[in-house]
Amino acid sequence: MDLPPRRSALKEATWSAHMALDALVGSFGTAADYRRYLAGIAAFRLPVEAWLSKNSLPPAFSDWQPGLVRDELKADLADLDTPEPPDGRPFSPPEGEGVVGLLYVLEGSSLGARLLAKRAEALGFSAEFGARHLFSQARNFSNWRAFSERMEIVRGYDARAAAHWANTAFDYARDAFESALNADHAVRRPD
Template structure:
């Protein structure tokens, strides 16, 4: 299947960063694994969505609204008595006109959410308890389609800037998951005097 040129360029430019993040997310097999995943995704999504709520989207994206899962994440964290790591810095995008790259990463996560929602369901989680954000993303494939259609029509578009923003988003997500994993390891590791 041939993808539109901008989507193809972003996919190629972010392949390594995307693979690094995917290997870190892994496949949660236990509820503790899932809680670690939840802490990591919250540490990534919540600051990025907060930043995005203040950002101005290009006029060519009129009619498109990014899918946000902040409220669902807060409810999931509450359900499972979990908190995101506190050492994640605020999200700061790179220079340039590349916000489409950031949106590409956020909306593209809906593709993986379908598989992750099934894994969460196998742990007894659902769209009503503990995995709301995943089910919200998995059900809302229309935002991904809307973005990929709109992004090809953005008149002022810089391929390199979009790739920088997308890679920055993947790196920020990887940092969030690493922080969550480190926090989990420190809890599990016996304290030595």
């Protein structure tokens, strides 16, 4: 299946960063693995969603809203007695008109959420306990399609800025997951 031009270009421009993040997220086979994943995704999504809530989207998106999972994610953290990440790492996007690239990363995560929700369910987590954010994203696939359509028609689209914003988002997510993994190892390391 051929992708629309802007989506195809963003996919190509972010391939390496996307694969690096996917490798770090990996697959979770235990509840402890899932808790690490949850800490990492919270350290990524909560600051990014906070930034989005304070900034406007381009006019082409006036009748559309990103699929935010902040409330579900906080409930999942509480379910698993996992602390919210500290506020010390706010999301700071690069210069330029590239918010479409950030939205591409966030909305595209609904594709992966379908697989991750199945993995979480195999560990006993559900749309009602521990994996609300994943099931919310997986059910909201139509939002990805609506975003993709708008992405192709937004005026003043800057392909380089969009790719830079998307790669910044992937890098920020990778840093969040690495921090969660390092914090987990520090807790488990005997002195």
